[in-house]
Amino acid sequence: MERTKTGIPGLDELVNGGIPKGSNVLLSGGAGTGKTIFATQYLYNGALQFGEPGVFVTLEGNVRDIAWNMESFQWDIKSLQDQGMFTIYKLGMEFMKDSAMVEDRIDEQLKEIEKEVEEINAKRLVIDSTTVFGAYLEPSLLRTTLFKFCDKLKTFGCTTLLTAETPISKTSFSAFGVEEFVVDGVIALYFSPPNRSMFLRKMRGTPHDSNPHPLAITNQGIVINPRDSIMWDAIK
Ligand SMILES: Nc1ncnc2c1ncn2[C@@H]1O[C@H](COP(=O)(O)OP(=O)(O)OP(=O)(O)O)[C@@H](O)[C@H]1O
Ligand SMILES: [Mg+2]
Numbered sequence: 001m002e003r004t005k006t007g008i009p010g011l012d013e014l015v016n017g018g019i020p021k022g023s024n025v026l027l028s029g030g031a032g033t034g035k036t037i038f039a040t041q042y043l044y045n046g047a048l049q050f051g052e053p054g055v056f057v058t059l060e061g062n063v064r065d066i067a068w069n070m071e072s073f074q075w076d077i078k079s080l081q082d083q084g085m086f087t088i089y090k091l092g093m094e095f096m097k098d099s100a101m102v103e104d105r106i107d108e109q110l111k112e113i114e115k116e117v118e119e120i121n122a123k124r125l126v127i128d129s130t131t132v133f134g135a136y137l138e139p140s141l142l143r144t145t146l147f148k149f150c151d152k153l154k155t156f157g158c159t160t161l162l163t164a165e166t167p168i169s170k171t172s173f174s175a176f177g178v179e180e181f182v183v184d185g186v187i188a189l190y191f192s193p194p195n196r197s198m199f200l201r202k203m204r205g206t207p208h209d210s211n212p213h214p215l216a217i218t219n220q221g222i223v224i225n226p227r228d229s230i231m232w233d234a235i236k
Pocket of ligand 1: 032037
């Protein structure tokens with residue numbers, strides 16, 4: 001099986017060497033658990049270590065903030081952008097108050113994302129974050145829309161990370177309880193001050209580790225310790 005290595009220290013060995021290529025993987029966690037850093041690091045490593053171009057689609061932040069965040073880790077994204085290895089795309093949902101229009105708008109945006117992917121022949125894609133859809137869609141429409149959205153993403157030929165904000169809970173992986181069923185994998189991030197941790201809730205098509213492990217955000221980005229595990233009860 002072909003796999004996509006995240007290059008995030010400690011992670012790939014927990015999934016038998018990497019995420020099955022072409023998967024949609026949900027990166028879930030509460031506020032400030034490191035979802036955006038993880039996702040950008042995945043793309044940065046992909047470009048730099050594995051020669052795979054990546055597209056970062058932001059639904060909430062502005063493009064400048066994403067770049068600024070990455071530069072705080074000394075990740076030189078400017079030259080990656082210049083080499084056509086990395087793009088940040090802002091997906092605009094702001095004016096979508098009318099539910100009836102949202103589906104059309106999402107279809108349009110999917111076409112834009114596909115264009116971005118094709119333009120640099122991207123192999124990695126990030127959608128940050130899916131929780132924003134909930135602000136525009138009724139629960140029943142949200143479910144079918146997310147299904148369609150994830151389905152369509154799969155046709156782009158990328159290994160995709162989608163982030164989702166969770167309420168403070170160990171057993172919920174998205175705000176609306178939809179995304180975790182639609183995707184192939186779930187990586188959950190936790191922050192119970194002062195301790196950060198992560199665990200693999202699911203990963204279709206591969207054996208994987210199932211213990212929570214310590215995670216640190218260092219000046220080099222996220223580092224996971226695959227040898228130590230954390231007591232489930234220590235996660236709040
Ligand atoms: N350069 C850095 N060095 C160390 N830690 C950092 C650095 N930059 C950010 N952090 C830590 O990472 C946290 C934010 O991570 P990130 O933005 O990835 O979280 P998130 O899960 O995407 O949050 P949100 O829910 O707000 O989108 C900060 O709150 C801070 O604790
Ligand atoms: Mg974020």
